[in-house]
Amino acid sequence: MWESQELKTREYREMRKTVEARIAEVERKVIVRPTTEVLDGLTAPNARESWKALEEDRNYQRMNAVMPLLFAAVKIKEATKKGRQFDYGRIDIEQHLIWL
Known part of the structure; x- marks a missing residue:
């Protein structure tokens, strides 16, 4: 036109x-999904040590890229008590469907 x-x-x-x-x-x-390279070294028997190495290196970008692959949602319920203590019982974590 x-x-x-x-x-x-x-x-x-x-x-x-x-x-x-x-x-x-x-x-x-x-949502841009990361490629499979983000999981390199994190799915083998040494996954825990590899994750600790990421923490030590402060590689938060890679750690954040892995999280959506593990969890579908993290839901925090409304507080039922007042105070400064966080009630971890309020947290519901939904696993990603690929792990079920």
Whole structure:
């Protein structure tokens, strides 16, 4: 419609702004899954030691990339008591379907 001049510049820009906003919203929701390399060394019998090495190296980026592969969700229930102590019983961890 733009090329055949059925739209005025103002109309085109308004439509484009709407479409770009929709694209930006969808892109914010897209989850980029890490490749299998992120699990190298973490699935063998020495996985615990490999994880400790990541902690010692402060390789938080890789550790964070692994977490979504392990857990589908971590839900924290509403507090039932007041105070400064955190009640770990409020935490529900849903395993990722690939581990069930």
